[in-house]
Amino acid sequence: xxxxxxxxxxxxxxxxxxxxxxxxxxxxxxxxxxxxxxxxxxxxxxxxxxxxxxxxxxxxxxxxxxxxxxxxxxxxxxxxxxxxxxxxxxxxxxxxxxxxxxxxxxxxxxxxxxxxxxxxxxxxxxxxxxxxxxxxxxxxxxxxxxxxxxxxxxxxxxxxxxxxxxxxxxxxxxxxxxxxxxxxxxxxxxxxxxxxxxxxxxxxxxxxxxxxxxxxxxxxxxxxxxxxxxxxxxxxxxxxxxxxxxxxxxxxxxxxxxxxxxxxxxxxxxxxxxxxxxxxxxxxxxxxxxxxxxxxxxxxxxxxxxxxxxxxxxxxxxxxxxxxxxxxxxxxxxxx
Amino acid sequence: xxxxxxxxxxxxxxxxxxxxxxxxxxxxxxxxxxxxxxxxxxxxxxxxxxxxxxxxxxxxxxxxxxxxxxxxxxxxxxxxxxxxxxxxxxxxxxxxxxxxxxxxxxxxxxxxxxxxxxxxxxxxxxxxxxxxxxxxxxxxxxxxxxxxxxxxxxxxxxxxxxxxxxxxxxxxxxxxxxxxxxxxxxxxxxxxxxxxxxxxxxxxxxxxxxxxxxxxxxxxxxxxxxxxxxxxxxxxxxxxxxxxxxxxx
Numbered sequence: 001x002x003x004x005x006x007x008x009x010x011x012x013x014x015x016x017x018x019x020x021x022x023x024x025x026x027x028x029x030x031x032x033x034x035x036x037x038x039x040x041x042x043x044x045x046x047x048x049x050x051x052x053x054x055x056x057x058x059x060x061x062x063x064x065x066x067x068x069x070x071x072x073x074x075x076x077x078x079x080x081x082x083x084x085x086x087x088x089x090x091x092x093x094x095x096x097x098x099x100x101x102x103x104x105x106x107x108x109x110x111x112x113x114x115x116x117x118x119x120x121x122x123x124x125x126x127x128x129x130x131x132x133x134x135x136x137x138x139x140x141x142x143x144x145x146x147x148x149x150x151x152x153x154x155x156x157x158x159x160x161x162x163x164x165x166x167x168x169x170x171x172x173x174x175x176x177x178x179x180x181x182x183x184x185x186x187x188x189x190x191x192x193x194x195x196x197x198x199x200x201x202x203x204x205x206x207x208x209x210x211x212x213x214x215x216x217x218x219x220x221x222x223x224x225x226x227x228x229x230x231x232x233x234x235x236x237x238x239x240x241x242x243x244x245x246x247x248x249x250x251x252x253x254x255x256x257x258x259x260x261x262x263x264x265x266x267x268x269x270x271x272x273x274x275x276x277x278x279x280x281x282x283x284x285x286x287x288x289x290x291x292x293x294x295x296x297x298x299x300x301x302x303x304x305x306x307x308x309x310x311x312x313x314x315x316x317x318x319x320x321x322x323x324x325x326x327x328x329x330x331x332x333x334x335x336x
Numbered sequence: 337x338x339x340x341x342x343x344x345x346x347x348x349x350x351x352x353x354x355x356x357x358x359x360x361x362x363x364x365x366x367x368x369x370x371x372x373x374x375x376x377x378x379x380x381x382x383x384x385x386x387x388x389x390x391x392x393x394x395x396x397x398x399x400x401x402x403x404x405x406x407x408x409x410x411x412x413x414x415x416x417x418x419x420x421x422x423x424x425x426x427x428x429x430x431x432x433x434x435x436x437x438x439x440x441x442x443x444x445x446x447x448x449x450x451x452x453x454x455x456x457x458x459x460x461x462x463x464x465x466x467x468x469x470x471x472x473x474x475x476x477x478x479x480x481x482x483x484x485x486x487x488x489x490x491x492x493x494x495x496x497x498x499x500x501x502x503x504x505x506x507x508x509x510x511x512x513x514x515x516x517x518x519x520x521x522x523x524x525x526x527x528x529x530x531x532x533x534x535x536x537x538x539x540x541x542x543x544x545x546x547x548x549x550x551x552x553x554x555x556x557x558x559x560x561x562x563x564x565x566x567x568x569x570x571x572x573x574x575x576x577x578x579x580x581x582x583x584x585x
Binding site: 017051054055056057058075076077079080082084086088090091092094095099103104106107108109151 | 338339341342343345346349350353354425426427429430431432433434435436437583584585
């Protein structure tokens with residue numbers, strides 16, 4: 001392991017394709033050992049950013065350092081520390097899995113006498129040891145994806161950059177890949193991109209959120225989600241509707257919709273907290289206490305899963321990109 | 337030059353495990369065999385043979401248009417997929433993020449096609465060997481003829497490598513290379529059209545026909561060697577620049 005210092009340092013990174021700006025003034029740093037999720041809708045500039053970090057694209061302005069080595073100034077040194085899996089894991093269909101990984105190991109400067117061991121280790125890690133002699137062209141999408149992952153791992157680099165590692169996989173394969181990434185996160189720094197919120201939630205301690213080529217949020221995932229979860233609530237209550245509405249409106253909830261199911265006399269409600277409410281969680285507590293006090297049966301209260309779009313809109317409302325210092329937005333006092 | 341050897345080996349594997357090289361090899365050898373057979377049967381019926389005008393010379397040079405036509409198709413077909421396929425399928429991304437320089441990639445790929453080209457010609461070494469039973473074969477002529485073929489192939493494959501880097505479609509790469517080679521071939525014909533002068537000199541310098549004609553007579557003209565090697569260096573240098581420029585597109 002190399003000396004201390006950040007694994008990735010991106011400084012004022014911009015990329016322009018002609019007149020289109022894909023990434024604008026992106027600055028962030030990732031410490032060694034972190035597992036970071038790169039989140040954003042399609043077309044937010046995630047792939048472009050990852051390609052710049054991996055050295056496939058040169059930034060129009062700004063720079064990237066991997067373990068202190070500038071990706072454009074010292075490309076060979078910087079690239080040696082990175083295991084990069086491009087989106088959709090492109091491979092040579094005419095090669096066998098073992099041949100391909102051996103070729104990649106040689107290309108990534110794994111010494112000749114360690115190559116065989118490196119290939120079997122990474123196949124073991126990516127759980128493709130049984131496919132060693134299979135032609136890549138005959139593999140299923142899930143296997144190909146894992147060959148791509150094995151390729152990223154073959155030289156045992158300190159940093160893994162994975163572009164949409166679970167795209168196009170079935171739910172079982174997604175679960176496997178998630179487990180694998182969690183396992184790898186113990187020894188490697190990982191930066192992975194996705195447009196699925198749960199993905200980041202399941203795998204990453206920290207999330208970077210991009211929108212329209214700019215960083216709109218940077219912080220621990222749970223803080224990012226809690227913020228959203230508690231804004232919208234579902235209630236299942238038993239009691240007179242008027243009492244219930246009185247109580248809820250009294251603590252500042254806004255009614256979104258309600259329905260009464262006749263058999264048990266239950267009232268189902270959906271409420272939302274206004275943005276001005278400083279502490280929604282305390283309000284939930286207060287509301288439940290009051291409801292119980294008034295003799296209303298509280299059967300279920302649960303927060304709705306935030307959708308990515310909602311998180312985005314909340315984050316973009318909270319921090320207008322133009323007014324924001326990139327890399328410095330913190331959610332609920334979290335330290336990156 | 338780290339990575340060169342890995343690229344070279346992979347490219348060779350890629351050429352020979354797919355049917356491309358084998359189909360080319362069979363077609364190529366059938367054509368060459370047919371041409372050689374007809375040349376030999378023609379000379380066996382000839383009344384008189386002069387010293388520097390035998391079947392070997394006819395096979396390699398002296399307007400043996402068949403040889404040139406096969407070269408026109410063989411070289412572009414070998415080089416067409418080098419970079420275009422990598423870019424179409426996206427594997428170029430893995431390649432360019434590995435710690436390997438563009439020059440190593442270009443040389444590895446190019447030399448793999450050149451080696452394949454040499455391998456394809458090697459069975460034809462049998463022809464002069466067969467002729468030794470019936471007459472005298474000038475070893476020097478055989479050597480310079482193959483040198484001429486090597487230089488010509490090296491130049492065309494380098495041009496093909498560049499064309500393959502300029503387009504994402506194999507077919508476009510093939511057509512562009514054929515077009516350029518055919519252009520040089522047609523320019524060479526100009527040698528017989530223009531009166532001696534500047535145009536005549538230009539045409540005779542790039543002419544494939546005069547090129548092989550000279551080499552098949554045992555003449556090694558340094559100008560021909562320099563011309564071919566210049567094409568190789570220029571094309572490969574430009575390819576390296578093109579590969580590097582993809583990062584900044």
